[in-house]
Amino acid sequence: MAIDSTSGVNLSDVLAASGSTSTSKSTAATDNSALGKDAFLQLLVTQMQNQNPLEPQDNGEFVAQLAQFSSLEGITSLNDSVNSITSSLGSSQALQASSLVGRSVVVQNDTAVVDTTKSFTGSVVVPQSIDSASVVVKDASGNTVKTIEMGSQAAGNAQFIWDGTNAKGEAVDPGSYTFTATTTVDGESLQMNTLLPAAVTSVTISQTGGEMMLNLAGLGQVALSKVQTIGI
Structure with a gap:
């Protein structure tokens, strides 16, 4: 999708487009339909760089997009933590199992x-x-x-x-x-x-x-x- 520096680019439009195309090259995305936090931040910065100087982005909308980014990062961190806990529980179960055999x-x-x-x-x-x-x-x-x-x-x-x-x-x-x-x-x-x-x-x-x-x-x-x- 080409970006015209004379017209505003809305992140929501970019996000919608990213759902149907595979133009994102971010290594944080797990596949073509998943948008990672790095790609999200890159799109946000791109939007700011290419916004129309005569019609800058509304402060409220910008804050909302930052909140979206924060939520995405929090969910990613939570997912990593849950995976770590699951792995630890599996190891604990294996250790517990070995101690029960023969008892x-x-x-x-x-x-x-x-x-x-x-x-x-x-x-x-x-x-x-x-x-x-x-x-x-x-x-x-x-x-x-x-x-x-x-x-x-x-x-x-x-x-x-x-x-x-x-x-x-x-x-x-x-x-x-x-x-x-x-x-x-x-x-x-x-x-x-x-x-x-x-x-x-x-x-x-x-x-x-x-x-x-x-x-x-x-x-x-x-x-x-x-x-x-x-x-x-």
């Missing part, structure tokens, strides 16, 4: 992979004070292995321990077991949630900014936000 976490679930050569500890989420509660342990085939009586409990998380034996006191094989906690409230049976430990085998980090997912032994993926406790 035990507690999640709300009714199934766990149990090493029956040692005691297994879990918790029951008790919604209100109860007179009695029990946890039924079943194997992978659905057969009842043992019932653990917990007695009266106050509201909160109540811990239970399974020694890895069946109702006859015999040790059972390691493997996947299901834990079902129940109580009676006002004459009706109520099933309660259980919090069980699981080993973290690997971690999946989202490439699109999503939540980190933990891959747990025998359970599959669980979001990090669902973890109640991180153990050793």
Whole structure:
């Protein structure tokens, strides 16, 4: 677009023209349709140099264009800052992920992979004070292995321990077991949630900014936000 030094050139007209052409050679622009702050400033200076001396640019309009430039520069700086923060968060997630592999976490679930050569500890989420509660342990085939009586409990998380034996006191094989906690409230049976430990085998980090997912032994993926406790 040719510039006539005898007539006023309005920056708004230049900006409109720049949207449909690729005449800007500023290296700050990311592509032909994007106008960077350097190109914006260059166009503003060009407008001042080529304005009509008999009809100089209105002060109010000039101030408005400076405000536009300031806003553009602020948005560019903000975008750079956000990109920097995103990169830092990604590095932090990767470091956090590496420290979780091989550790035990507690999640709300009714199934766990149990090493029956040692005691297994879990918790029951008790919604209100109860007179009695029990946890039924079943194997992978659905057969009842043992019932653990917990007695009266106050509201909160109540811990239970399974020694890895069946109702006859015999040790059972390691493997996947299901834990079902129940109580009676006002004459009706109520099933309660259980919090069980699981080993973290690997971690999946989202490439699109999503939540980190933990891959747990025998359970599959669980979001990090669902973890109640991180153990050793």
